[in-house]
Amino acid sequence: MIDIYGDQSNQDHLPKIPEVELSDEKVLTELAEIKKRLGGKVVVLGHHYQQDDVISFADISGDSLELARKAAEIKTAEYIMFCGVHFMAETADMLTSENQKVILPDLRAGCSMADMANRREIDLAWKYLTECTTDKIVPITYINCSAALKSFVGEHHGSICTSSNAEKVITWGLSQGEKLLFFPDQHLGRNTCYKLGIKLDEMVVYDPRQRFGGLTPDQIKKAKVILWYGFCSVHQGFTAEHIKMWRSKEPERILLVHPECSFDVVQGADLAGSTSYIINQIKAAKGGTKFAIGTEINLVNRLAKDYPSLDIKSLSPYQCLCTTMYRVRPRWLLESFRSIERNEAINVIKVDEVTKKFALKALDQMLTIS
Secondary structure, three states: OOOOOOOOOOOOOOOOOOOOOOOHHHHHHHHHHHHHHHHHHEEEEEEOOOOHHHHOOOOEEEOHHHHHHHHHHOOOOOEEEEEOOHHHHHHHHHHOOOOOEEEOOOOOOOOOOHHHOOHHHHHHHHHHHHHHOOOOEEEEEEOOOOHHHHHHHHHOOOEEEOOOOHHHHHHHHHHHOOEEEEEOOHHHHHHHHHHOOOOHHHEEEEOOOOHHHHOOHHHHHHOOEEEEOOOOOOHHHOOHHHHHHHHHHOOOOEEEEOOOOOHHHHHHOOEEOOHHHHHHHHHHOOOOOEEEEEOOHHHHHHHHHHOOOOEEEEOOOOOOOOOOHHHOOHHHHHHHHHHHHOOOOOOEEOOOHHHHHHHHHHHHHHHHHO
């Protein structure tokens, strides 16, 4: 049994659960009962990286793009319970109607990558970059960012992308201007652009921790793609040494990784693609096929359990866990359901109208391209 009691420190934003000694089993039982009582009033969305005990209550599960699309299609539910992280709940709020409320069971469920870029930093970078070149720069943001950054992209006629549609969106971006500013994940940007034929020496990294991002005007003029310095702490945990280990140990094992991994890892793997791509590769595999997968451990373990005819391992010998996704526990999910039943919904995520206007423009551009 997964420890669903969880870390209860810094949970001041949650009303205290009356039954302090409520067992893990009782939490799951009551969750099933209250979800049944509320029926279609609440729809639960669950990202693939969630723990099994949380995913078991999801009406819809998927990656960022799939959940964004599904959120836009939900018309009748009064509440959207988003078992994911903050930026995903923001996206759901922007795509659903005004009479619907989006709830994030734990407000601390954020994203370290998303936190590596904020609006002030992006505004400063944009001012410097546009002063250094007369070329048109098209901004592309990975969906793993705040609504404020999505709004920036909309204001500057760019688009959002996911790991599923990054190739399409980047191809579109390059048709709209001479250069791209891609943020916040340097690895997805580099891997996708390289796959599309852009050379490594045509890409530079802007690091906001350095003066002028660590780039000279001449470097910016010569570059085709300016990559933000950010990265996913989970996927950066996979290394070229892990690739070498499996090649030496079991050369027949298929190495399948997410494009948020570093360039060396993606180049050393057999296959690379989004979470949906990884899942589809597993679904299509013949019995007995061996895989080492470079992505979040909850998904890897779930795939190993769901496809027992395959031999599925993690690419890394160490658990690569998304600790912020892990914050969403059944215990907090239960309290969110209870608050709805009390007509005192907690942890409602709301994006202001100005931010929403331009962020939706960027989201609509993505969905049009996709």
